[in-house]
Every structure is written in structure tokens, then in C-alpha cells.
Amino acid sequence: MTSNPAHTALWPAPLASGAVDATVQVPGSKSVTNRALVLAALAAEPGWLRRPLRSRDTVLMAGALRAMGVGIEEGVGPDGSGEAWRVIPGRLHGPATVDVGNAGTVMRFLPPVATLADGPIRFDGDPRSYERPLHGVIDALRALGARIEDEGRGALPLTVQGGGALDGGTVEIDASSSSQFVSALLLSAPRFNQGVEVRHTGSTLPSMPHIRMTVDMLRAVGAQVDTPESGGEANVWRVTPGALLGRDITIEPDLSNAQPFLAAALITGGKVTIPDWPAHTTQPGDALRDIFTQMGGSCELTARGLEFTGSGKIHGIDVDLGEVGELTPGIAAVAALADGPSTLRGVAHLRLHETDRLAALTKEINELGGDVTETADGLHIRPRRLHGGVFHTYDDHRMATAGAIIGLAVEGVQIENVATTAKTLPDFPDMWTAMLGSDGLGA
Ligand SMILES: O=C(O)C1=C[C@@H](OP(=O)(O)O)[C@@H](O)[C@H](O)C1
Ligand SMILES: C=C(OP(=O)(O)O)C(=O)O
Numbered sequence: 001m002t003s004n005p006a007h008t009a010l011w012p013a014p015l016a017s018g019a020v021d022a023t024v025q026v027p028g029s030k031s032v033t034n035r036a037l038v039l040a041a042l043a044a045e046p047g048w049l050r051r052p053l054r055s056r057d058t059v060l061m062a063g064a065l066r067a068m069g070v071g072i073e074e075g076v077g078p079d080g081s082g083e084a085w086r087v088i089p090g091r092l093h094g095p096a097t098v099d100v101g102n103a104g105t106v107m108r109f110l111p112p113v114a115t116l117a118d119g120p121i122r123f124d125g126d127p128r129s130y131e132r133p134l135h136g137v138i139d140a141l142r143a144l145g146a147r148i149e150d151e152g153r154g155a156l157p158l159t160v161q162g163g164g165a166l167d168g169g170t171v172e173i174d175a176s177s178s179s180q181f182v183s184a185l186l187l188s189a190p191r192f193n194q195g196v197e198v199r200h201t202g203s204t205l206p207s208m209p210h211i212r213m214t215v216d217m218l219r220a221v222g223a224q225v226d227t228p229e230s231g232g233e234a235n236v237w238r239v240t241p242g243a244l245l246g247r248d249i250t251i252e253p254d255l256s257n258a259q260p261f262l263a264a265a266l267i268t269g270g271k272v273t274i275p276d277w278p279a280h281t282t283q284p285g286d287a288l289r290d291i292f293t294q295m296g297g298s299c300e301l302t303a304r305g306l307e308f309t310g311s312g313k314i315h316g317i318d319v320d321l322g323e324v325g326e327l328t329p330g331i332a333a334v335a336a337l338a339d340g341p342s343t344l345r346g347v348a349h350l351r352l353h354e355t356d357r358l359a360a361l362t363k364e365i366n367e368l369g370g371d372v373t374e375t376a377d378g379l380h381i382r383p384r385r386l387h388g389g390v391f392h393t394y395d396d397h398r399m400a401t402a403g404a405i406i407g408l409a410v411e412g413v414q415i416e417n418v419a420t421t422a423k424t425l426p427d428f429p430d431m432w433t434a435m436l437g438s439d440g441l442g443a
Contacts, residue, residue, distance in 0.1 A: 010390060011418035011429060013407025014436050019270030019310070022435040024261045026274055028053035028251035029283055030424045031210060034061045034105040035217045036249055038113060038187050040087035041070040043221060047246030048075070050084045053254060056423045057103040064110055067096040068117050078248055089246070094119025094162055102126040102354055102395065102423070107156060108137050108180040112188035115146040117162035124157040128395065131155070133352055136181035140171045144192065168192025168241070176202030177349050182237065183214040189239035190223045200235040206349050208323050211237075213282035221245045252278045255285025257425045259330040260401040261435060262288055262308045266297045267337060267408050269312030272435070277306035284324035291319060291327070295334055314338040316383070322346030325353075328379075329398040332361045333405035335381040336370050348377040354423070355394035361402065364391050368410065388412020397423040404432055 033053040038061070040047040052058060062072045062085065071088030094117050100107040107129055114121035135154035142148055145167035150158035168189060175181040182198055182205075189196035205211075215225050215237070224240040226232045258274045265272040278286075279301065289299050292308065296315045299308040316338040321328050325347045335342035350357040358379060362372045368389050371382040388411055391403030400421045407413035421428035 009419070010414040010416055013391070013404045013413040013415050014433060015411050016264065016268045016408040016436060019268045020264045020435055021271050022261070022437075023273040023275060023305075024258070024431060024435055026253040026255075026258045026261070027055070027425065027427070029254040030055065030057050031105065031213060031283065032217070032251050033058045034103075034109065035183075035187065035214060036251065037061050037065060037072070037085075037087065038109050039217060039221050039244060040246060041065045041089055042113065042188060042191050042244055043089050043246040044243040045246035046086060046088045048078060048084050048086055048248040050082050050248070050250040052083075052085050052251050053424065055426050056101055057105060060099055060101045060103055061106050061110075064098040064100075064106060065113075067098060068092045068094070068114065068121060087246070092117035092162070094121045097122045097124065100125035100129050100156065102128050102132075104132065104178065104180050107132065107134060108178065108184040109187055111137050111141060111148070111158070111160050112184050114160035114162050115141055115166040116164065116188065116191055118164040119162055121160045121162055122157070123160070126395070128354065129156050131352070133177040136173045136175055136178070137184050140173045140181070140185055140198070141166070143171045144168050144196070166192045168194040168196050170197040170199065172199045172201050174202035175200050176204045176206070177352055179205060179207035179210050182211050186214050186218060186225065186237055186239055190218070190242050190244055192241060195239045195241040197236065197238045204322065205235065206322050206325055206347075207284065209282050209284045216282055220249070221247055252276070252281055252283065254424065255281065255283045255288065256326050258285060258306075259288055259327060260405050260432070262292055262297070263330055263334050263405045264408055264435060265308045266292050266295060266310040266314060266334060267405065269310040271307065271309045273305050273307045275305035277301060284326060287324045288327065291317065291331060292334075294319075295338065316340035316342040316381070318343045320346040321378070325350055326398065329357060329361060329396075329402040330405060332365065332372070332379055332381060333402040336365050336372070336383055336386065336406060337409050338383050341383070342381040343375075344378040344381070345375070346377055354396035355399065357396065357398070360392070360394050360396065360399055364399070364403065365406070368406065368413065386410045388414070390414050390416055392416045393418070393420050395420050397421045397425065401428065
């Protein structure tokens with residue numbers, strides 16, 4: 001839980017003076033954009049990403065793939081509408097250096113890609129990236145035939161000595177600290193000589209929707225994937241080697257980034273509409289329809305998008321967030337304003353996210369007068385009357401948006417380094433003030 005002294009600027013979180021009433025166009029999903037980039041880069045023909053997210057995490061992913069020989073060009077999409085990236089696969093090669101920033105998707109999804117490159121690919125990133133678990137990917141790739149130099153750390157920084165191809169085969173991993181270990185191996189596996197069979201051996205596996213997202217997106221570009229859900233063994237995924245298609249895909253809005261805006265409707269008893277909310281999706285943010293309904297709102301999927309309405313009441317919740325861990329900071333923020341206590345469970349692995357999110361949420365909410373305690377795998381939140389103060393973000397985009405949610409209802413909350421939202425939502429401060437309108441009411 002380190003804080004960057006260069007990022008001490010304070011942003012006064014706007015207080016809502018009434019019920020919000022706004023339509024908020026949320027940019028593309030980080031998780032879908034970064035998977036689509038990797039799959040398009042590994043394809044046998046060019047492809048298109050329409051409405052990709054452009055944020056720190058996705059720009060780092062695009063930059064890394066370019067450094068390894070992939071063409072990624074700005075375009076307007078084949079039908080002439082919308083912004084797009086055209087991805088032109090090329091021979092992957094080193095030497096190259098990849099900056100992973102603090103992007104889990106970049107640090108986990110790209111070492112397998114680098115094994116397919118000719119030459120050394122060096123991976124480095126923010127100080128926090130050195131602390132985030134990567135051993136599952138490193139050990140698995142070595143077992144599948146890769147050469148990786150990490151000076152025995154099992155973490156970043158490291159160099160993949162790409163040999164132009166990887167044997168692949170069967171591998172056991174413990175992905176209890178991050179589902180991204182499984183996703184990483186599956187995404188590149190169609191290009192491994194023998195494909196892959198990944199066997200998860202750990203006792204828990206977080207973020208299953210993100211693994212389903214990986215599987216669905218692989219299948220959409222022509223890969224053959226066997227999963228526990230398709231009749232296979234529990235905790236075993238198999239990908240057959242084969243060429244991937246270059247597709248034209250439109251990226252869904254980021255439903256986890258819709259969270260603070262939905263929370264605003266819930267907290268102010270207002271209404272927020274999110275256009276283009278997908279009817280079917282593997283994004284974990286879709287669970288907000290149910291979770292925020294249990295916490296006092298109601299919602300309807302209409303032709304205009306997801307229309308979410310607050311009732312003026314905010315209820316506490318007892319919920320296992322293991323499948324949807326990235327929603328925890330926003331739910332904790334709402335829970336701190338509720339009319340009863342909450343228990344958030346199943347998220348011990350959040351201690352190894354952008355920051356130790358359980359410690360950070362506990363400390364920051366309590367410093368505003370709250371009563372939060374950490375449990376072995378989550379948080380107990382007992383709402384108390386909160387007061388203003390500085391809300392530190394620890395370079396964590398979701399801490400910044402959590403602070404903004406609290407600031408809607410609590411006067412004088414100042415967010416330190418709101419610019420950290422650039423990881424996945426660079427326009428957050430402007431979108432937030434636009435939602436509130438010039439008078440603090442819905443636009
Ligand atoms: O694969 C993905 O796109 C993600 C998987 C999850 O990671 P963990 O399983 O490490 O929590 C999630 O928290 C992260 O924001 C994005
Ligand atoms: C955990 C997250 O990100 P990452 O992809 O860096 O793991 C997140 O966005 O909440």
C-alpha cells in the first residue's frame with residue numbers, strides 16, 4: 001500500500017445537492033479491449049477493434065504488442081463509423097521492452113505471447129507490479145518449454161527469451177491469487193505447438209466471469225476450447241492448436257466503470273442510464289444489476305440502455321464477491337453510507353491488486369469517521385456518520401472512484417491523485433461533474 005509522493009494533488013469530490021438524473025456513456029471495457037488486442041495480434045489475418053478503451057492499461061497493451069512487431073493503426077472501422085484500431089499481425093520478435101505499468105492484464109497476458117517471439121522481451125513496470133503475483137504464469141510457461149530469466153524472484157522484472165515457438169502441453173497451476181494466470185495461458189495457447197491443458201490445483205479460483213470472457217472471446221475467433229462448463233473436468237481447460245481469425249469486434253462499455261455512476265443514482269435517489277449495456281455479457285459488472293438492487297435500487301434494461309433508479313434508501317448487504325472482486329471498492333463505498341451493516345466476503349486476493357484494497361478501504365473510510373474492519377477474506381462495514389477529509393488512493397483507480405462515491409453524500413471529501421483513474425477511465429473527473437451538472441444536480 002505505497003503512495004506516490006508525486007501524486008499528492010487533491011480533488012474536491014463534488015457533493016450532490018439532489019437526485020442525479022443523467023445518461024452516462026461509459027467507454028469500452030478494459031478486460032475486453034486487452035483480450036481483443038492479444039487475440040487480434042495472434043491471428044492469421046488483420047482484424048478490427050471498434051470503440052476500444054483508450055486508457056493507460058490498453059495503451060500499454062497496444063504499445064507492447066507494437067514493440068513485438070504487431071501493427072496497430074488508428075482507423076474509423078470498416079463501416080466508416082466510430083473510432084477503431086486496425087490490428088495487423090506480424091512476425092513477433094525481440095529485442096523489445098514492455099512497460100506493464102500496473103496492468104494485471106499486460107503483466108500476465110503478454111509473457112505467453114513473448115514466448116512466441118524471436119528474441120528477448122524484457123518486462124518491467126511500476127514498483128507495485130513487482131509485488132503482484134506472476135509466479136503462476138512464469139512456472140507454467142517454464143513447464144511448457146519457455147526460457148524466462150527472473151533472477152529467482154518469480155515476479156517482475158523479467159526477460160522472456162523467446163524462441164519463436166512454444167511446445168505447450170499439460171500444466172498444473174494454482175490460480176487462487178489471480179484468475180489472470182488461467183486467462184493468460186489460454187489466450188496464447190492456440191499458437192502453442194500442442195495447445196494447452198491448464199489444470200487449476202488451488203482451493204479457490206477468483207473472478208470466474210473473467211475466465212469465461214477469455215473462453216468466449218477465444219471461441220469467437222475460431223479457437224477450440226474445452227471447459228468445465230462444456231462437460232469437461234472441473235478446473236481443467238483445454239485449447240487445441242490452430243489459426244485464429246481476424247475479426248471485426250465492437251468493444252462493450254466497461255460495466256465495472258459504470259459502477260460509480262450507478263452508485264450515484266443509488267445514493268442520491270436519482271436515475272442514471274447507461275447506454276449500450278449488453279443484454280448478454282461475461283463482464284463481472286453485470287452483477288451490479290442484482291447487487292445494487294439488493295442495496296436499495298431498481299433497474300430495467302430498455303432500448304435506451306440500463307436505467308437504474310435509486311429509492312432514496314441504501315441497504316447493507318452480505319455478499320460473496322469472489323467472482324466479481326473488482327467491484328468491491330465501489331460496493332464498500334456505498335455500504336459505508338447504508339442504513340445497516342454489510343459483510344463483503346470471498347475477496348482475500350484483493351490484497352494483491354493495484355494496492356492492498358482491503359487495508360486501503362478500511363483505513364480511508366475509517367479516517368472519514370467510518371467503522372470498517374478487515375476479515376480474513378473481506379470487510380465488515382458498519383455505517384457511521386462520516387465527515388470530510390483526504391481520501392488517499394494508493395495509485396488505485398477504484399479507490400479514487402470509491403472516494404468520489406462517498407464524496408457525493410459527505411461534504412469536504414478530497415481525493416488525492418484522482419488522475420489515477422486514467423488506468424481505465426481517463427475522463428472520470430469530467431464525466432462525474434457532467435453527471436452532476438453545474439448545480440450539483442443531475443444534468
Ligand atoms: O482478466 C481480467 O481482465 C481481470 C481479472 C480479474 O483479476 P483477478 O482474478 O486477479 O482478480 C479482475 O480483478 C481484473 O480487474 C481484470
Ligand atoms: C484488479 C484490477 O486490475 P488489473 O487488470 O490490473 O488486475 C482492476 O481493474 O480492478
